[in-house]
Each structure stands twice: as C-alpha cells, then as structure tokens.
Amino acid sequence: xxxxxxxxxxxxxxxxxxxxxxxxxxxxxxxxxxxxxxxxxxxxxxxxxxxxxxxxxxxxxxxxxxxxxxxxxxxxxxxxxxxxxxxxxxxxxxxxxxxxxxxxxxxxxxxxxxxxxxxxxxxxxxxxxxxxxxxxxxxxxxxxxxxxxxxxxxxxxxxxxxxxxxxxxxxxxxxxxxxxxxxxxxxxxxxxxxxxxxxxxxxxxxxxxxxxxxxxxxxxxxxxxxxxxxxxxxxxxxxxxxxxxxxxxxxxxxxxxxxxxxxxxxxxxxxxxxxxxxxxxxxxxxxxxxxxxxxxxxxxxxxxxxxxxxxxxxxxxxxxxxxxxxxxxxxxxxxxxxxxxxxxxxxxxxxxxxxxxxxxxxxxxxxxxxxxxxxxxxxxxxxxxxxxxxxxxxxxxxxxxxxxxxxxxxxxxxxxxxxxxxxxxxxxxxxxxxxxxxxxxxxxxxxxxxxxxxxxxxxxxxxxxxxxxxxxxxxxxxxxxxxxxxxxxxxxxxxxxxxxxxxxxxxxxxxxxxxxxxxxxxxxxxxxxxxxxxxxxxxxxxxxx
Amino acid sequence: xxxxxxxxxxxxxxxxxxxxxxxxxxxxxxxxxxxxxxxxxxxxxxxxxxxxxxxxxxxxxxxxxxxxxxxxxxxxxxxxxxxxxxxxxxxxxxxxxxxxxxxxxxxxxxxxxxxxxxxxxxxxxxxxxxxxxxxxxxxxxxxxxxxxxxxxxxxxxxxxxxxxxxxxxxxxxxxxxxxxxxxxxxxxxxxxxxxxxxxxxxxxxxxxxxxxxxxxxxxxxxxxxxxxxxxxxxxxxxxxxxxxxxxxxxxxxxxxxxxxxxxxxxxxxxxxxxxxxxxxxxxxxxxxxxxxxxxxxxxxxxxxxxxxxxxxxxxxxxxxxxxxxxxxxxxxxxxxxxxxxxxxxxxxxxxxx
Numbered sequence: 021x022x023x024x025x026x027x028x029x030x031x032x033x034x035x036x037x038x039x040x041x042x043x044x045x046x047x048x049x050x051x052x053x054x055x056x057x058x059x060x061x062x063x064x065x066x067x068x069x070x071x072x073x074x075x076x077x078x079x080x081x082x083x084x085x086x087x088x089x090x091x092x093x094x095x096x097x098x099x100x101x102x103x104x105x106x107x108x109x110x111x112x113x114x115x116x117x118x119x120x121x122x123x124x125x126x127x128x129x130x131x132x133x134x135x136x137x138x139x140x141x142x143x144x145x146x147x148x149x150x151x152x153x154x155x156x157x158x159x160x161x162x163x164x165x166x167x168x169x170x171x172x173x174x175x176x177x178x179x180x181x182x183x184x185x186x187x188x189x190x191x192x193x194x195x196x197x198x199x200x201x202x203x204x205x206x207x208x209x210x211x212x213x214x215x216x217x218x219x220x221x222x223x224x225x226x227x228x229x230x231x232x233x234x235x236x237x238x239x240x241x242x243x244x245x246x247x248x249x250x251x252x253x254x255x256x257x258x259x260x261x262x263x264x265x266x267x268x269x270x271x272x273x274x275x276x277x278x279x280x281x282x283x284x285x286x287x288x289x290x291x292x293x294x295x296x297x298x299x300x301x302x303x304x305x306x307x308x309x310x311x312x313x314x315x316x317x318x319x320x321x322x323x324x325x326x327x328x329x330x331x332x333x334x335x336x337x338x339x340x341x342x343x344x345x346x347x348x349x350x351x352x353x354x355x356x357x358x359x360x361x362x363x364x365x366x367x368x369x370x371x372x373x374x375x376x377x378x379x380x381x382x383x384x385x386x387x388x389x390x391x392x393x394x395x396x397x398x399x400x401x402x403x404x405x406x407x408x409x410x411x412x413x414x415x416x417x418x419x420x421x422x423x424x425x426x427x428x429x430x431x432x433x434x435x436x437x438x439x440x441x442x443x444x445x446x447x448x449x450x451x452x453x454x455x456x457x458x459x460x461x462x463x464x465x466x467x468x469x470x471x472x473x474x475x476x477x478x479x480x481x482x483x484x485x486x487x488x489x490x491x492x493x494x495x496x497x498x499x500x501x502x503x504x505x506x507x508x509x510x511x512x513x514x515x516x517x518x519x520x521x522x523x524x525x526x527x528x529x530x531x532x533x534x535x536x537x538x539x540x541x542x543x544x545x546x547x548x549x550x551x552x553x554x555x556x557x558x559x560x561x562x563x564x565x
Numbered sequence: 566x567x568x569x570x571x572x573x574x575x576x577x578x579x580x581x582x583x584x585x586x587x588x589x590x591x592x593x594x595x596x597x598x599x600x601x602x603x604x605x606x607x608x609x610x611x612x613x614x615x616x617x618x619x620x621x622x623x624x625x626x627x628x629x630x631x632x633x634x635x636x637x638x639x640x641x642x643x644x645x646x647x648x649x650x651x652x653x654x655x656x657x658x659x660x661x662x663x664x665x666x667x668x669x670x671x672x673x674x675x676x677x678x679x680x681x682x683x684x685x686x687x688x689x690x691x692x693x694x695x696x697x698x699x700x701x702x703x704x705x706x707x708x709x710x711x712x713x714x715x716x717x718x719x720x721x722x723x724x725x726x727x728x729x730x731x732x733x734x735x736x737x738x739x740x741x742x743x744x745x746x747x748x749x750x751x752x753x754x755x756x757x758x759x760x761x762x763x764x765x766x767x768x769x770x771x772x773x774x775x776x777x778x779x780x781x782x783x784x785x786x787x788x789x790x791x792x793x794x795x796x797x798x799x800x801x802x803x804x805x806x807x808x809x810x811x812x813x814x815x816x817x818x819x820x821x822x823x824x825x826x827x828x829x830x831x832x833x834x835x836x837x838x839x840x841x842x843x844x845x846x847x848x849x850x851x852x853x854x855x856x857x858x859x860x861x862x863x864x865x866x867x868x869x870x871x872x873x874x875x876x877x878x879x880x881x882x883x884x885x886x887x888x889x890x891x892x893x894x895x896x897x898x899x900x901x902x903x904x905x906x907x908x909x910x911x912x913x914x915x916x917x918x
Binding site: 032033034035085086088089092093096097098099102103106107447448449450481492493 | 714715716717718834835836837838839840841843844845846847877879880883884887898
C-alpha cells in the first residue's frame, strides 16, 4: 500500500504528461502481480466496492473528531479523503501496514458489519499519504490528473505498443490483469477480446482561431451544426453464440445504455456510431434542460420515455458490422453512414445535416443565423459549427488540423457578485463559486438585486486570488459556508458573465436559468449600479419560452 | 484615595478597524494604517506599515522596516530589548520573543493587575534564525489562527528539508527552485539546509538578498550564500536556489536547467494549494503555529479569554468553547497580506527583484 500511495502522491504533484507516464510505467514495470494490476484498475476506474463508500468514511471520522471542526476543515480543504487523512487521530505502530491486494480484496469481500473495523484499523496503521490513498480508493475518485487513457498508455508502453492495442483487448479483461501484463511483457498470448461492442476512443476538435481561416481552404472542409446535447457512441455487436450486445458510451467511455432503453432497442444493426444524444419531440430538438431529465437516472419510467424521447443525431460511423471504418476519409465514412442509417431505418437515429457553404463568409452567415441556413426549428439547439476535413481519417484524441469547432458567440451580461462559497477540487479553499444577480424593481418599488446564476470558472488563477481577497474583505454576512458579499449600487463587484443560452426556470427566484455561465471579465472599474437589469436578460429568451 | 477599579479587558485593549487600540496609552499595536504612535510586533508588511508618527519595536524589527521602506518610514523610533518594559501613562508594555522571524516579539500589555498578551504571529517549533517563543501567563491571550484548523499539523521541518536534499541527490542534472517568503522563511530554510549537512553554496534571487544580508550581518550562520545572476542560471544544475514564491512560476525560473519547483510553506499541507501553484515538491515548513501548537500555547498561558485576530478564527474559537474558554473571533481585516499568512500571495505582494 505504501508504494501505491507513493505513486499516487507523486502523480498528484507531477504536472507534465510525460512525467506522469514515466512514473506509472516505472511503477508497473517494477511492481509484482497482483499489486500492479490493482493499481492499474484503480487508475482506470475498474475498482468498484459495493459496501465501501464515502458514507462509511464520513461515519468513521464522525466517531473520532468534533463535527464542527470537521465541517470547517472539509470546507477549507475541499476534498473528503484529504480532510479525513489529515484529521485522522494518529496511532502510529497500531497495526501492520496492509498491502494493496489485501486492501482491494478486503474492500471487495468484507461484509457491511466488518468493514468499518477493517478500514479503521488500516487508517490507524497508515501515515497521512497512505490514508489519503486508501480513502481515494474507497471514495472511487482519485483526482490525480490521470485519465484511464493515460494509465492504459503507460501500460501499453511496457510492450512498446500504442494505447489502442490495449484498448482493443480491454473490455475482455478483469483486474488484476495478469494476462494483459504477461502479453505486454512478451511471455503470454494476446488476450482474447470477447467484447463485441467495445468503446472506441473518440475524435475531438480544436477551437478555431481567427488566424486559422486564412490558412484553411474552404473546399477541403465539410461543415455540420454543433448540437447542444451529449456526445455519445452507440455500439452494437454479436457474440459468436449469437447473443447481441448494445451499448451507449459517453465520450469518455462510460456506459450509460441502461438509462436509454429506447435507443439501445432501436440499434438493431451491428456497428458503431458517433453522434449527439438529444431529446426530440414531434421531430423537433428539445432544450438541453429536457435532455437533463433523462441523465443520471437509475430508473427509467414509462412516462419519462414518452415525455422525453431520446434520439441520436449521428455524424460519424466507426464500424459497420465488424468492419472498422476509422481509416477511411470523412467523405467516405459519411457515405457509409448514410447507407447504414437507411438500412437501420426507424425514427431514433438520423443524420446530422451538412451546411453548404462556398467560403468562410458564407459559413459565418449560416452560423450567425442557423434557422435560415437549414437548421430550421432546431436552431435553438445549435451552439455553432463543426468543420471537418474531408480527407481526414477518424483519429483518437485531439489531433491537430482535422476537426475544428466554431462556437456561436456567447451572450454577455454584467452581473453583481452577491454570494461566494469555497470551491472544491483544483480551486479548493478559495472563494471560487459565485452567485451573481441583476437589478430589478422590487416589491416596494426600489431597485433590488435578484440572483440569476452561479459560476465557478472563466477567471485566471491570479484573478481568483484577487476575487478571493475581495470576498474575504467585503463579507457582510455568513450563512454556514456561504458568504454574502457587499452588493450595493456604489459598492460591490461586477462580473461580465458569458453564457450560451437562457431558459425559463421555476427553480430560480428570477425565473431564469443560464446555460453554461462563466465569468468572462471582472469589471473592477464598474459600479454595481451600472450592471444590467433583468429586462435585458428577458429580451434574450427564445421566442415562446 | 479612591479604590482603583479593576479594568475590563476592553478598557485596556479594543479592536478597531485600525488595529488593536490601547486607549489608556493612546497607542495602536500593529496598526493597519498610519497612526501617531504604533507598537510593532515584527517586520512583515501587514504588521509593520510605513508612515506612523512614532514606532516602538525591537531593534531588529526597526532595522527591517528601514531596509524595506527606507529610513524615513516613521518620524521617530524607539528600540526595545526583549524582556524590557516601557511605561506609557499607567500602562506597562513588555516585549517578549515570539519565535516567528528575526526580531519578532509578543507584546505584554499590563495595567491595574490586568494582563493581555498580544502574541503577533508566532510558532513553537525550534528555529535557528530567531529566539524561541516564551509563554507568558495572562488574563487575555490575543492569538493569530493562520493555521487554525485540525488539518494543519506541521511535520518536523528537518524531515521536510531532508526531502529537498534527497531530491537534489536524485536529480543532479536538475536545479531545485525553492519558493520561500523573503523575510524569515528564506533564511530559516537556508539554516535548516545547513543543519542537514549540505555544504554547497546556496543561491538566492535578488529579492531575497537584502534581508539575507541583514540576517548574516546579525551573525546568523547560513554558510556561503550567492546571488544568482541572469547569466548563471543555465549553470545551476544540481544546485539549490531560494527565491520569493512569486518567482517560482515566473519566466525567471524557466531559465534554469529542468527546474524542480519546491515551495516551503505551511499551506503545502493541502494538496490543492500545492497544485494551484504548480509545485512539484511541497515542503511543509511553517512560520506560524499549527493546530496542536495553538492549543498547547493557549493552555500554557492559562488565559480564560482568547481573542483571535485573523486566520481560521471560527474553528479555534469553537475549540476554545469545547474546553471551557471564552474564544472570540475579532475578524480584523488586513492581516495576512504578507508572507505565509496570505494563502495565495500575488507577485505584487513581494519585494521587487
């Protein structure tokens, strides 16, 4: 366990991708089975413990430390595992330090009643770093800046192979991956990949910059709408014994098919499609809000299926049957996609239309007015354009020069900072979550601020330091972890807030909800009295909303 | 003769937006803005500001203020030795070492049998560059709480410095850039490195030079210290370079051969703090008392009432309540702008190089 904790500790401070790769590869090379396999599983999200959850950690620490001091500390540190690791009352030499396999197998097999005692004994025996690593394992999110992809890349390097080779066999493997390591180290056969519907790493785009247009030749590119939904990969395949497997993956390879039986049932042909998950009613794309009703659901009700029918607007095809199409050009894949969809039929899948354009000026006009340029009633769900090079293959990751996104210009509004809260994760212990408002006429006729949204990014680290100081010095009220910051017409802080869209909402006092708000500029120069009024926002609501 | 009434604490010292005020002597302790008469605990710029009419402080603190602000930082000044008492009206002020940085002092304020100790910033860990904290029994103890949360338990500084020296041995081809606050921390880190037996010259950034020279002139042994010039940076493989925290992420540090960035601060206990700064080698070395030492000190001085000036005041005040002491958060705004008391110091907060 100490060696694994050391690895996580080093990784958490190593900023360079190559540095991380070297650390992981070195660990995997020099650590025996099954330890290294469990470590790889931890880094790829392959360890799930039924009974060991964050709640267990909370209750263990609650028995040992003052609850007020715990909540103040947690608020400060912003990470449960780290808070507990630092606060845990030390009992050095209490027990023997456990090994990683002992911990993993213990967490897997121990019953609900024996688990608390087991975990507490380990925590007593470990030092601060060891406790932190153990708690990260239990709570299931390492947050050390290592993606599953990076860990697989490091593992593949043991055999001098690219990560895709590991990806191909991955879904047939189980921790501690003895057969994988044997193959990579040259003393075993390639593991049989018996998953007929594997995830294929997605191709991502770069944001286009002004200078790019001069370099790029319009006729070399196809344009499509960029949809405001969720990127998914729909994959279907058939086992040798005839059993069919249909899966729906997010862009990071997480499986979400169980929440979308309406889609998995409709995927009646084997293949792999790349597209946007949307909610469609009567042939029209619904708002992102409607899609959110379907996300993160364990149970799908008949009513939900009826009221929020899911849909995939496909823009690429990675496999047709067992044939891998990724090496073909975009134009060629597009033809294959059209053929596949016409064979598939039904209403659940359609093709994302291309935007005809002669030059960049014409595309700019289409982007500015999608409704008039072919998007019609779906224009509200368009968040910009995608440019894809016609001769480009489908490549994993974010390769340069093939795909570009050209987002719609964000809307901007000046808001006044009203409340601040400490953030979690990277920005923990700074006041980095901001609630801001705009002016309206209050019940008694006087102007008042009404909250319209919350944002926690868009500023630089240096700006964060300054806002944090502003918050600490201008606190007028404290509500638990929330600080109310001075917000008078002449005294306060104005943010220029950028957002993608606006919707009516009954959840917010203002009756409005912003989509994807972020701080675009800090207006230290602007008195709050000159910030925007609610009418300016209402004018931006889509017609009929 | 009228029987002299015993004072209430707030008759002797009262928190104001300018800092702690003693109305009986009309002096402020560590005032946040220029005042006619100031008593200053130590040289960090959030406690020691320029522009007062008169300043009473230790000789070292006065020297440090003159180095940083110029000789005209105050109209008149008076040095006071550790253990010495100065009477102003009916109030006695005694300065006692605080163990924070060179010259740092607690101020014992006493009148009519009531004693308040204003500890300034302090730590209990041994520090080869300054006199150790001396606990003084009192009725009211005024404390900071920069690290007033139970997650801040500072490990022994020698073990942290050993990490640095191990890393230098492990990566002889890389230079080690150590961020440390220019007054106090930088010199303490150098002294600790010497205690660990490291004998090569130590290199410093220009912004650390003035104060380091002053420490050396006061007879504090730091071994051979050299200012690193622009042309030498490339030749610093295998060397340790001490710089102000803001320089770690600067262009300045990128000229060094494959630098390992380290940072010596109590904040390094929290991982997110280290990552926010891009620190690869966090060194948990603090010039402020950690959670256990805050508690031990409060118990040791035996005060029934604890005033908490700045930092994580709510947590420490809560703990006071759980052990039957009266703890009060003063929420004084303005302390914690220099050095470690400020979790995220900005480049503008440091001396210019």
